[in-house]
Structure formats: structure tokens, C-alpha cells
Amino acid sequence: MKIHYVPTVLLLGSAALILLVGVGLLLKGRAVRRTAESFRSRAVAVTATVVALEAKDLSLGAEPDTRYFPRVSFVPAGATDAVEAQTLTDVPAPPPRVGEQIDVAYDPERPDRVDVAATKGDVEGAGRTWVVLGSLVLLVALGVAAAWLVLVLVVWTS
Structure with missing residues (x-):
């Protein structure tokens, strides 16, 4: 099996960056939800x-x-x-x-x-958009990593 460094670095590097963006979006959703809960507690x-x-x-x-x-x-x-x-x-x-x-x-x-x-009392939807976007971005990161794995197992081993 021959390792192709350029596609490996590009795919895994971009997967890592996309993963960081997804985690950032999830953290933003958590912060929005906490802000809403804090508002509700003192309103x-x-x-x-x-x-x-x-x-x-x-x-x-x-x-x-x-x-x-x-x-x-x-x-x-x-x-x-x-x-x-x-x-x-x-x-x-x-x-x-x-x-x-x-x-x-x-x-x-x-x-x-x-x-x-x-x-009042309903913070269920607070931050939901950020969490959904973060989840979708994490799925894209997994897809990019899976594409690299397919290249390694199917294309580069033959």
C-alpha cells in the first residue's frame, strides 16, 4: 500500500477543521441556551x-x-x-x-x-439552530474522514 501524502493531508486536515467548526457551533448553541435560561431565572x-x-x-x-x-x-x-x-x-x-x-x-x-x-419557562428552542447546524457540520466532517478511509481501503490498496 502506497501512502499518498497530499490527499491524506488535505482530507484529514479539512476534516479536522470542519470538526472544529462543528464543535464551535455546538458550543455557541449551548451558550445561547444558557443565556436564555439565565434570562428566564431573573425575568x-x-x-x-x-x-x-x-x-x-x-x-x-x-x-x-x-x-x-x-x-x-x-x-x-x-x-x-x-x-x-x-x-x-x-x-x-x-x-x-x-x-x-x-x-x-x-x-x-x-x-x-x-x-x-x-x-415564559420555555427555553426548549433556545440555541436549537446552532446545535442543528453544528450537528450537520460534524456529519460533513465525518463524511470527509470517511472519504479518506475509502481512498485508503479501496483505491490505494489496489
Whole structure:
């Protein structure tokens, strides 16, 4: 069996780099999830008034999915002035109208970080995109390593 150094270095080197990217994406997903859990642990619930509604079209398939993110105004605990902020999460359908009251949770350390209270306690999806991307990248790394192994066992041994 003859070892071909250039393809070996290219394939295994690229597999190692792709593996590092995949691990980085998984770590990012973990950090996002921990941030969401930390937010939820210290969030304060309050009723806020919807002052505007922003529609965002998300298109993962053939048809777009419209999500609504309200801009709300509320007075944080211990404060006298109202805070106006865009929610970090969308509201469940049907979206509220401008002027309606909705329940939100805000970070007392940063009152401009507001989440819709309807999602309170639900951090299940936090960081999911990063984890899925990381998993797919790890599969690509395994595929590149498997391609090298096929070259070694099938092509270079004959």
C-alpha cells in the first residue's frame, strides 16, 4: 500500500477543521441556551402596552411564515419612567393590536430586554439552530474522514 501524502493531508486536515467548526457551533448553541435560561431565572413579569407591531417573514420552505414582534411600553418595578422595547420573541397568533395589553417578562438588569410572557419557562428552542447546524457540520466532517478511509481501503490498496 502506497501512502499518498497530499490527499491524506488535505482530507484529514479539512476534516479536522470542519470538526472544529462543528464543535464551535455546538458550543455557541449551548451558550445561547444558557443565556436564555439565565434570562428566564431573573425575568420579572409585567403587563405592557403594545405601541407597534413588526411583521417578519421567515421562509424555510416554499411558503413564508409571518411572525409578529410587538414593540411594547411598560414601567419597570421601582422606576417612574416607561421603557419602550421590541420583544425578543414573537407573539402567538393572532397578534395583538396596537394599544392592547400583553404580559411580558423583562430583565431587571436591562429593562430593554423583553420577552413575551406567553413563552415564559420555555427555553426548549433556545440555541436549537446552532446545535442543528453544528450537528450537520460534524456529519460533513465525518463524511470527509470517511472519504479518506475509502481512498485508503479501496483505491490505494489496489
